[in-house]
Amino acid sequence: MSVTTNRQVLLTESPSGKLEVGHFRLHPAPMPVPAEGEVLLRVRYLSLDAANRAWMQGATYRAAVESGSVMAGHALAEVVESRAQGLTAGDLVFADTGWQEYAALPAKGLQPLPRLEPLTHLLSVYGIAGLTAYFGLLEIGRPKAGDTVVVSAAAGSVGSLVGQIAKIHGARVVGIAGGPAKCAALTGELGFDAAVDYKAGSLYKDLKAAAPAGIDVYFDNVGGDIFEACLFQMNLHGRIACCGAVSQYDGKPPAHGPRGVPGLIVTKRLTLQGFILHDFMPRSGEALAELQKWVAEGRLKVKEDIVDGLENAPAGLVGLLAGENLGKRMVRVS
Amino acid sequence: MSVTTNRQVLLTESPSGKLEVGHFRLHPAPMPVPAEGEVLLRVRYLSLDAANRAWMQGATYRAAVESGSVMAGHALAEVVESRAQGLTAGDLVFADTGWQEYAALPAKGLQPLPRLEPLTHLLSVYGIAGLTAYFGLLEIGRPKAGDTVVVSAAAGSVGSLVGQIAKIHGARVVGIAGGPAKCAALTGELGFDAAVDYKAGSLYKDLKAAAPAGIDVYFDNVGGDIFEACLFQMNLHGRIACCGAVSQYDGKPPAHGPRGVPGLIVTKRLTLQGFILHDFMPRSGEALAELQKWVAEGRLKVKEDIVDGLENAPAGLVGLLAGENLGKRMVRVS
Known part of the structure; x- marks a missing residue:
């Protein structure tokens, strides 16, 4: 039946x-x-x-x-x-x-x-998460070798791939995640250079210690306080790839947005760009070919x-x- | 002496x-x-x-x-x-x-x-104001013919030129300024399509009426509430040129930033970009040649x-x- x-x-x-x-x-x-x-x-x-x-x-x-x-x-x-x-x-x-x-x-x-x-x-990795990480990081974030790349929700489906792809492109990678177990996975198995536990209660200080040269590219999955903390530590001409605002989905819309907007955007000449994968789908073939190569080579671990x-x-x-x-x-x- | x-x-x-x-x-x-x-x-x-x-x-x-x-x-x-x-x-x-x-x-x-x-x-017009208007609008805002361009502090040195340059490029132009006299100057002598008096107390409604097709390019000189109002009325793939935040200079730093950041940046796939003129100075010659031509032709009025x-x-x-x-x-x- x-x-x-x-x-x-x-x-x-x-x-x-x-x-x-x-x-x-x-x-x-x-x-x-x-x-x-x-x-x-x-x-x-x-x-x-x-x-x-x-x-x-x-x-x-x-x-x-x-x-x-x-x-x-x-x-x-x-x-x-x-x-x-x-x-x-x-x-x-x-x-x-x-x-x-x-x-x-x-x-x-x-x-x-x-x-x-x-x-x-x-x-x-070959679905929405992988393609979002690929295009969001490389087309919106545009990291150069030696840049510091910070990604939030770093242990999530997109973030875990963003960080690894940034490493493949020669960046120094800092992941923000919740709890010591996730942070250990980031710097261990996934090869991130540093991890910041946003639940530890000292986000600004920990982020500064993890990214002492400031942030060139911030891949934002969360919005809210973490967005604000990263905004204040961006370097001149930095890029923020706005991928999602998960901190703001599960509740009433926030009463206010992050401080520093638009003041810091001007003085630091930042670019903030929102995107959704749909806009890049005509180019999914090239991304899938690269992602498959990296997985086959063992350079991209899929959680x-x-x-x-x-x-x-x-x-x-x-x-x-x-x-x-x-x-x-x-x-x-x- | x-x-x-x-x-x-x-x-x-x-x-x-x-x-x-x-x-x-x-x-x-x-x-x-x-x-x-x-x-x-x-x-x-x-x-x-x-x-x-x-x-x-x-x-x-x-x-x-x-x-x-x-x-x-x-x-x-x-x-x-x-x-x-x-x-x-x-x-x-x-x-x-x-x-x-x-x-x-x-x-x-x-x-x-x-x-x-x-x-x-x-x-x-041949100084910082003119060059800021020129590069900020054309390089950061990138209006296309038929786009709706909104500029704040529109009766100011930069804003009055931004609106006119946008008109020269075929955009529909809305200026935001304080008081009926300035608004009259915008739609009269300066040729803007519409003006919104932010002191009239109905900014959201008036902006919607003045830009019924939404906003494709917002040239922000002020930050704060006006920034937020424009953000909520941006069209998909809109651009915000962040030129200054005058509303936030003359007081304590604001406790919070605009609502809708970064949520609306994602869903509308917006680009927000800060700039200062310094970054464009190597190209000032091309801008000055265009500005002089427009002034000579009477297409750009200098207040x-x-x-x-x-x-x-x-x-x-x-x-x-x-x-x-x-x-x-x-x-x-x-």
Whole structure:
């Protein structure tokens, strides 16, 4: 009976403050039936991303997730039935399936993926995280050899790759992360030059000690206080790549922004640039080729944090927003 | 007797809040005597700039003005005696003379100026204001024909030129200024498409009405609330040229920065870039050629606001910070 029934996770309430597991509900649904031009997809791995939380607020590059509807999310999925040309059963795709076991979607708009091992790399280093790290660092941050590069959420899916790619380009790399275990992973296994534990309570001082020559490139994943601390330690003509503001997703919008804006931007002649990966997708081929080479050479280590079972997706996202993951978090659905 | 005595304006106290006339003192001093390699300069016109106030805080691109010393300032000056090669009596130069009638300075580091009429244009459209407007708008803001360009402090020395240069490049131009008289000058004589009076108390609404298609380029001279209001109305891929933060010079540093940083920078993929003219000086020739052409063609109108007498420089600067000038404010010293 189980294969004839779909399971979904609904967002039952748009959270105005901290996201909780109670904002979601598991919901049995009929098996979707693909129409002409559509395929039936079975979700293999669901990607969990800080952006999922931002989507609930609506003020992003996509429509808000309405309460009562299937929670939005990207997945690595397999075609189980095709009523469209160009895709056949067994093909792998990257799709906006939402949080459910099965989805029927138009074939147009699905992104076919190669079959490689481990499959999970398609959601981490060869997925949104890897491409975001690659283009955000190299096109927006533009580090030169010898520059000091600082990245926040450094133990996360994007940050862990940003730091390693900056090292490959000859930069001195400082990661900001929460807790001694993550910091140890950064300077140990991942080869960062220094790590700053923002939970230690002395962010300004620790950052200054870790980046004594100031900051040339700051890759910002978090916004808020950490953004401000880095802003004050930027060097002349420094670049800030604005990738996300996870500190501000999970609560009410902040009453005020960081001090030093725009005063320090002028006196230090800084460039702050926001980006989303979408704008770089036409160039994903070149990035994937480089990323595969670095992984094959052992220069880029890929950290993944896999949660088992669709029913654990809500707790997985809540934990991600609290910073409990090391590397790319995803949910193994089937 | 008068020519044998120099008069200076000293900064007697570094203001921590609002700058007042009482922070300055007129001071008689001996006539400076040029050493070998120096020239004796007679100040003709002293430039008043919002940056003068920022220099008192120290946190800029030059050393702070110490209390008890001659107030720092740029001037258009004439050589009255030369003990250096390359400069002779009667030559005009742009110099960091400070607020005084005479200064003896090394010839090296002085910028020779052509003799043209009116001389005051050397401090306005062909001086720092004109070059700042030119490079800041065209290199940092990069407006395309049809873009909506918004400029703050629009009736000031830089802003009045930014708007007109944007019009020459085919943009729709909105100026933000204080009071109905300035706004009328913007949309009348200076040819702006719309003006917003920030003192009218409905900045967000008025800005939305004046820029119904959103903002593609914002040229920021002020920071603070106006910066924030513009940030929220930027279009995707918009550019903010950060030229100054005059709203934040004349008081204690603000407790917080603008909301929307960095969240909106990400979702709207904005670029914020700070600059100072110094970085573009090697290219001043090309800018001056264009500016002279536009002035000659009557396409660029130059507003100047001339205060008479060195003793009125303090009141002139205090008034400039309160926004009482229309166009480039300077002091006629001799």
